[in-house]
Amino acid sequence: MASIKDVAATAGVSAATVSRVLNAHPSVSEDARTRVLSAVAALGYRPHGVARSLRTAQTHTLGLVISDVLNPYFTELARSVEEEARALGYSVIIGNADERPDLQDHHVRTLLDRRIDGLLLSPADGASAPMLDAVGAGVPTVFVDRWIPGVDVPVVRADGRAAVRDLVAHLYALGHRRLAIIAGPGSTTTGSERVTAFREALAAYGLPLPDTRIGQGDFQAASGRRVTEGFLDLPEPPDAVFAADNLMALGALDAIRARGLRVPDDIALAAFDDIPWFVHTDPPVTAIAQPTGELGRAAVRALADRIEGRPAASVTLPARLVVRRSCGAAPAPTSRTSGIPAPASPTPVRRSTP
Amino acid sequence: MASIKDVAATAGVSAATVSRVLNAHPSVSEDARTRVLSAVAALGYRPHGVARSLRTAQTHTLGLVISDVLNPYFTELARSVEEEARALGYSVIIGNADERPDLQDHHVRTLLDRRIDGLLLSPADGASAPMLDAVGAGVPTVFVDRWIPGVDVPVVRADGRAAVRDLVAHLYALGHRRLAIIAGPGSTTTGSERVTAFREALAAYGLPLPDTRIGQGDFQAASGRRVTEGFLDLPEPPDAVFAADNLMALGALDAIRARGLRVPDDIALAAFDDIPWFVHTDPPVTAIAQPTGELGRAAVRALADRIEGRPAASVTLPARLVVRRSCGAAPAPTSRTSGIPAPASPTPVRRSTP
DNA sequence: CTGAAAGCGCTTACAG
DNA sequence: CTGAAAGCGCTTACAG
Numbered sequence: 001m002a003s004i005k006d007v008a009a010t011a012g013v014s015a016a017t018v019s020r021v022l023n024a025h026p027s028v029s030e031d032a033r034t035r036v037l038s039a040v041a042a043l044g045y046r047p048h049g050v051a052r053s054l055r056t057a058q059t060h061t062l063g064l065v066i067s068d069v070l071n072p073y074f075t076e077l078a079r080s081v082e083e084e085a086r087a088l089g090y091s092v093i094i095g096n097a098d099e100r101p102d103l104q105d106h107h108v109r110t111l112l113d114r115r116i117d118g119l120l121l122s123p124a125d126g127a128s129a130p131m132l133d134a135v136g137a138g139v140p141t142v143f144v145d146r147w148i149p150g151v152d153v154p155v156v157r158a159d160g161r162a163a164v165r166d167l168v169a170h171l172y173a174l175g176h177r178r179l180a181i182i183a184g185p186g187s188t189t190t191g192s193e194r195v196t197a198f199r200e201a202l203a204a205y206g207l208p209l210p211d212t213r214i215g216q217g218d219f220q221a222a223s224g225r226r227v228t229e230g231f232l233d234l235p236e237p238p239d240a241v242f243a244a245d246n247l248m249a250l251g252a253l254d255a256i257r258a259r260g261l262r263v264p265d266d267i268a269l270a271a272f273d274d275i276p277w278f279v280h281t282d283p284p285v286t287a288i289a290q291p292t293g294e295l296g297r298a299a300v301r302a303l304a305d306r307i308e309g310r311p312a313a314s315v316t317l318p319a320r321l322v323v324r325r326s327c328g329a330a331p332a333p334t335s336r337t338s339g340i341p342a343p344a345s346p347t348p349v350r351r352s353t354p
Numbered sequence: 355m356a357s358i359k360d361v362a363a364t365a366g367v368s369a370a371t372v373s374r375v376l377n378a379h380p381s382v383s384e385d386a387r388t389r390v391l392s393a394v395a396a397l398g399y400r401p402h403g404v405a406r407s408l409r410t411a412q413t414h415t416l417g418l419v420i421s422d423v424l425n426p427y428f429t430e431l432a433r434s435v436e437e438e439a440r441a442l443g444y445s446v447i448i449g450n451a452d453e454r455p456d457l458q459d460h461h462v463r464t465l466l467d468r469r470i471d472g473l474l475l476s477p478a479d480g481a482s483a484p485m486l487d488a489v490g491a492g493v494p495t496v497f498v499d500r501w502i503p504g505v506d507v508p509v510v511r512a513d514g515r516a517a518v519r520d521l522v523a524h525l526y527a528l529g530h531r532r533l534a535i536i537a538g539p540g541s542t543t544t545g546s547e548r549v550t551a552f553r554e555a556l557a558a559y560g561l562p563l564p565d566t567r568i569g570q571g572d573f574q575a576a577s578g579r580r581v582t583e584g585f586l587d588l589p590e591p592p593d594a595v596f597a598a599d600n601l602m603a604l605g606a607l608d609a610i611r612a613r614g615l616r617v618p619d620d621i622a623l624a625a626f627d628d629i630p631w632f633v634h635t636d637p638p639v640t641a642i643a644q645p646t647g648e649l650g651r652a653a654v655r656a657l658a659d660r661i662e663g664r665p666a667a668s669v670t671l672p673a674r675l676v677v678r679r680s681c682g683a684a685p686a687p688t689s690r691t692s693g694i695p696a697p698a699s700p701t702p703v704r705r706s707t708p
Numbered sequence: 709c710t711g712a713a714a715g716c717g718c719t720t721a722c723a724g
Numbered sequence: 725c726t727g728a729a730a731g732c733g734c735t736t737a738c739a740g
Contacts, residue, residue, distance in 0.1 A: 113400055
């Protein structure tokens with residue numbers, strides 16, 4: 001491949017002049033510019049990104065470490081991150097942690113070794129040494145979706161509390177009283193927050209949430225299956241199950257179907273995170289939808305702010321309930337809250353088109 | 355961040371010795387090694403990947419350009435690629451083309467500018483200048499899933515012809531005679547091959563495939579919806595629709611549901627590419643499953659072979675039919691081919707567990 | 709076994 | 725407006 005020296009030789013100028021032309025430096029004669037440009041075209045020259053990065057100490061690259069690419073929520077998040085990053089002149093390298101802290105740390109280290117300009121993190125676990133090192137070393141960092149309390153870094157996330165209250169109101173109105181939750185890992189913020197929100201919402205209706213109805217999952221389908229089987233084995237099984245993410249809901253569906261039970265007749269099901277397939281499952285699944293694309297874009301903007309020396313603020317966006325048929329009854333399209341006592345919920349409840 | 359000079363100073367040796375220790379060069383005294391290692395630990399030193407790459411002309415990075423990350427098939431492919439690459443000591447940078455040739459070319463160029471060691475390509479379209487440049491410039495390249503005829507590069511892909519024959523046999527046995535296909539772009543190999551395979555399979559049963567029953571899609575859900583609406587508007591609508599990928603099947607499901615029709619009673623549906631959600635859709639969708647993980651791993655191995663100077667061969671793996679309920683009748687779990695005349699199909703038909 | 713030196717391909721003050 | 729020179733942080737023949 002041609003180097004800047006080749007271009008300089010062909011154009012009859014110095015490498016410095018070639019560099020100036022390529023970087024749109026103002027003080028270059030029209031003549032020099034023309035000759036450089038045609039030499040570039042003739043040689044098919046493309047600047048060596050690695051050399052450029054070494055010299056400028058900038059890679060124009062963002063690192064994104066997510067917990068699980070196979071989770072459609074994170075796939076969509078990654079996609080919107082890449083889109084916004086591209087618009088701002090960055091490329092992004094995705095590290096998939098597969099919900100494994102060791103893999104997450106591997107990716108963080110690899111990304112730092114590559115000297116990415118900034119790091120977008122959705123911690124698979126609590127604080128880890130490489131992550132704290134990155135923050136400590138002053139690498140611009142932003143948490144997205146999940147975060148680590150006590151680490152002074154902007155957080156871009158959705159607040160699902162109001163939507164969870166709407167969900168519980170919906171379940172209550174449909175007659176469900178023994179509600180259960182398939183939780184994510186307690187070491188993740190989304191894992192613990194969703195349980196807390198659920199518990200608080202139940203409390204508002206005077207409903208208990210005994211430990212037997214809190215199943216410990218890990219955001220993966222298999223754990224949803226396992227936990228649901230446990231629920232169904234209970235002397236008094238729950239009449240409604242809330243899965244803290246879409247994959248665990250898939251696992252729950254597997255387990256329920258394997259027992260020959262039906263949703264929602266035998267047991268109601270709802271999920272955190274909405275995905276296109278929930279419209280076509282049997283039955284369509286009631287879910288809490290995050291503004292995923294907006295989260296990704298806001299996270300990139302916050303990170304770019306930090307990288308480019310501007311102050312970056314945390315962003316919290318609301319999630320919303322999307323009612324379908326998996327909790328019972330057909331949604332009534334005319335009235336938004338028909339029959340649902342909403343003790344503390346001003347959040348709009350969107351009903352999906354049937 | 356500490357540099358190799360800092361480590362050298364702390365350890366009381368030269369940078370060359372530090373480098374030798376870090377790269378496991380044999381001729382280093384035990385004493386020097388110890389002092390370097392403790393200096394590294396004390397300073398928290400991590401080698402500057404960019405500098406190292408510039409010097410060694412290796413980035414230990416693979417570029418993967420896929421057509422659409424949001425397509426679960428490609429998500430899984432990307433995941434297996436990353437996994438195998440990591441096992442072989444490479445990281446991977448994913449470029450999502452979103453089925454847009456311009457975006458694909460942008461990613462190819464960006465990846466080449468970063469001097470990735472090798473390129474894994476699933477062309478969104480026919481040949482493009484940047485792609486041919488890459489191959490021409492001698493950048494190790496492997497096609498995965500889709501490829502470009504006439505370009506001398508190893509291809510790792512699945513052959514779905516036998517599975518398509520099985521599908522047509524299945525549809526025929528269930529009484530369907532007016533079969534239709536939602537095709538992918540003719541400029542992609544997977545787009546055209548699946549139509550060809552379908553047409554040939556129909557011919558074996560003496561069934562016609564008029565142009566009106568070949569809908570032009572683009573592998574995205576919206577096109578599946580649009581094409582299906584066209585099918586349903588036909589004076590004589592098809593009684594079975596085969597979507598050439600899972601997203602177009604999702605769109606077809608949308609369109610069918612919007613008309614108030616039912617699958618499979620009013621119209622049968624099958625898809626190329628199997629995904630976990632197909633088990634839980636209403637009804638569960640009969641699909642052709644690719645050995646996605648194997649494809650990703652084989653592609654990485656082929657690319658690593660090329661990069662490391664070994665000969666790399668193309669790999670073709672078989673796809674297989676997974677029968678569910680979307681084409682009619684409940685699958686008979688006892689007999690694998692019950693009632694299905696199979697004129698030319700030795701491929702095993704796997705039935706999914708109900 | 710070890711270090712000084714060159715060089716990977718750029719960019720950017722500095723001097724003219 | 726332009727070029728020679730230095731230097732980003734490494735690795736690696738070369739000489740000792």
